[in-house]
Amino acid sequence: xxxxxxxxxxxxxxxxxxxxxxxxxxxxxxxxxxxxxxxxxxxxxxxxxxxxxxxxxxxxxxxxxxxxxxxxxxxxxxxxxxxxxxxxxxxxxxxxxxxxxxxxxxxxxxxxxxxxxxxxxxxxxxxxxxxxxxxxxxxxxxxxxxxxxxxxxxxxxxxxxxxxxxxxxxxxxxxxxxxxxxxxxxxxxxxxxxxxxxxxxxxxxxxxxxxxxxxxxxxxxxxxxxxxxxxxxxxxxxxxxxxxxxxxxxxxxxxxxxxxxxxxxxxxxxxxxxxxx
Ligand code: KIV
Numbered sequence: 001x002x003x004x005x006x007x008x009x010x011x012x013x014x015x016x017x018x019x020x021x022x023x024x025x026x027x028x029x030x031x032x033x034x035x036x037x038x039x040x041x042x043x044x045x046x047x048x049x050x051x052x053x054x055x056x057x058x059x060x061x062x063x064x065x066x067x068x069x070x071x072x073x074x075x076x077x078x079x080x081x082x083x084x085x086x087x088x089x090x091x092x093x094x095x096x097x098x099x100x101x102x103x104x105x106x107x108x109x110x111x112x113x114x115x116x117x118x119x120x121x122x123x124x125x126x127x128x129x130x131x132x133x134x135x136x137x138x139x140x141x142x143x144x145x146x147x148x149x150x151x152x153x154x155x156x157x158x159x160x161x162x163x164x165x166x167x168x169x170x171x172x173x174x175x176x177x178x179x180x181x182x183x184x185x186x187x188x189x190x191x192x193x194x195x196x197x198x199x200x201x202x203x204x205x206x207x208x209x210x211x212x213x214x215x216x217x218x219x220x221x222x223x224x225x226x227x228x229x230x231x232x233x234x235x236x237x238x239x240x241x242x243x244x245x246x247x248x249x250x251x252x253x254x255x256x257x258x259x260x261x262x263x264x265x266x267x268x269x270x271x272x273x274x275x276x277x
Contacts, residue, residue: 072086121170
């Protein structure tokens with residue numbers, strides 16, 4: 001049976017030490033958050049992937065801080081156990097440390113998140129250090145950075161060359177040094193993820209990064225079969241809720257059109273007559 005105790009930050013590093021894997025999924029609304037929390041998912045990420053899977057944009061770039069606060073609040077209301085992490089959207093932490101602090105503060109204070117996630121090494125490391133100093137827990141994100149999709153030339157695997165893998169390891173070490181409590185590694189070779197995972201004391205959470213990370217994350221709509229567009233090849237589909245939804249909606253429409261729904265209930269008819277007297 002899943003432990004119902006709320007997941008706290010120190011639990012995650014303890015899990016890594018004990019060799020226990022961490023399960024993380026994205027969530028964007030109250031109903032889904034309740035279901036995933038009930039299922040015992042350890043971390044719910046209010047990912048800016050919501051721009052693509054919920055709002056229908058081609059990238060995560062149009063997602064605003066207001067949208068993230070709105071969805072984070074809904075997810076937080078649905079959660080009793082999981083740690084809620086909110087993505088800081090594009091350009092909300094890169095312009096200045098002061099803006100990063102103010103914007104992360106909104107996700108924590110108004111959204112109810114326990115932590116924020118930021119993409120990249122280099123300049124993002126300074127923002128991470130200042131957020132942590134201010135008491136805001138930070139999850140890092142390296143490898144394929146969806147907010148840099150144009151610079152990367154598309155959603156493709158990163159750190160394939162030795163030089164890039166070395167830079168990624170250096171960024172991971174710098175983020176750990178800055179106080180990040182965990183790191184998402186997205187779309188990198190399994191061997192690179194294994195090296196980074198072995199080097200760090202904070203947990204790594206992989207997505208398309210092989211089996212050696214300390215945990216795994218998937219976009220919930222992809223693994224539940226709700227995404228209608230092409231999904232990455234590393235995703236495993238655990239349900240086909242998209243097709244089930246279409247079938248259910250078709251059956252409903254058919255019942256409405258043929259008069260099979262709603263069924264005439266003698267009780268309702270009797271009540272109506274009683275009310276008319
Ligand atoms: O926004 C998101 O869903 C993410 C995951 C892919 C880790 O950042």
